[in-house]
Amino acid sequence: MRLGGRIAAAVEVLDDMASRRRPVADALKDWGLSHRFAGSGDRSAIGNLVYDVLRRRRSLEFRMGTKATAPLVFGAFLDSSGMAVADLRATLHGDRFAPPLPDDEVVKGFRGKGLEGAEPAAAADVPDWLAGPLEAALGPDWVAEAWALSDRPPLDMRVNTLKSTRAEVEAELAPFAPEPTPLSPVGLRIAPIEGEGRHPNVQVERGFQQGAFEIQDEGSQIAALLCGVRPGERVLDYCAGAGGKTLALAAASDNQAEIHAFDADRQRLAPIWDRLARAGADAVTVHAPRDDLSSLEGTMDLVVVDAPCTGAGTWRRRPDAKWRLTEAQLTKRTTEQDKVLDAAARFAKPGARLAYITCSVLRPENADRVEAFLGRTPGWRLVDGAAVWSERLPGAPTAYLIERIGAGSVLTLTPRRSGTDGFFFALLERTS
């Protein structure tokens, strides 16, 4: 396909998403199925354009002076390619599939235009209602923080130290130029894609197939490391899902901790079996949703609650989610989070730790939930998250936002501060 066809396809996918209220992945998949002639290069170029518009929709609208889809796609293309407007016009000349390029004046104006004068929520590329919650959570720099949540993300991997070393995996993936992650000692990173490129499909590599590494954002790796699992401990991963944290905990304990993985949703849990087998994580017991867990109550040294959340830390990867998120959904999540915390806390024995993690940066899902839990549950205290960080990640920069609550503190990672997805981490201790 030529450039004009790719731009037209991106417009079609975005309009389809808007009119049928569909997730981006579904709309792109359907487009691919009904346009089988499109090659893999076309698909990734179209996908990049669609994702870039979703990431930066409001700032593109402001700079382009319109909400119409095609000019926004042109804007996203100009930003990511750096192509001169005259070259773009020449490239599109005679391309019958190309949507009409906006007037020169508009396009040249777009190029030079910054975000001065834009509403803060437009400059932050978020819906208006999120301005307040983001400012409350991220402080005076919230616009810059939210802007970084609209960047293209890197591809992060966690080396499975049960089977390999960072140096070995780095050597195997050398053609893709991975770099050690700055914070996680077991992470490798392939830089964000540029222009029309795409990340390599590392899952077809031998190392992945044999369990030497997993795909996992560095923030998620850090959250698992901060849990501080020790050999010999009994651990319950109460919201295990597909097992991202479970696998990281198993590796961090060198298979020397007795790990129980549970999730309320069979569908989400399903991939865990294959992943555990591939990783050689053989000290993990998986409990299906209907299993009776009562015999585990009061017996765990560490309970991990990687809670269901809005995902408002993962907008770099799922930019459509930020436009779909509503206040009602946020409230619904906080109710679920309280329930999950109460249910999971029962499994902690006196002296045990409970790690509360979300991949959100919003305070109602994070510090508010910790405070509410402490307020209604006697016999627990909040640990100083900053001290945990120094202990678990010695030498790592303090690349987090910290909030002190009583004698303890909670940590938030963000793309701008830590180069990771947005993650929240709080460690609680059962005192009685």
Ligand SMILES: C[S@@+](CC[C@H](N)C(=O)[O-])C[C@H]1O[C@@H](n2cnc3c(N)ncnc32)[C@H](O)[C@@H]1O
């Ligand atoms: C953020 S995801 C977990 C991701 C996973 N820990 C990982 O690292 O790959 C949250 C999980 O909580 C589960 N969940 C939601 N409500 C729950 C409940 N009441 N009890 C247990 N799990 C629940 C969801 O099914 C979902 O898999």
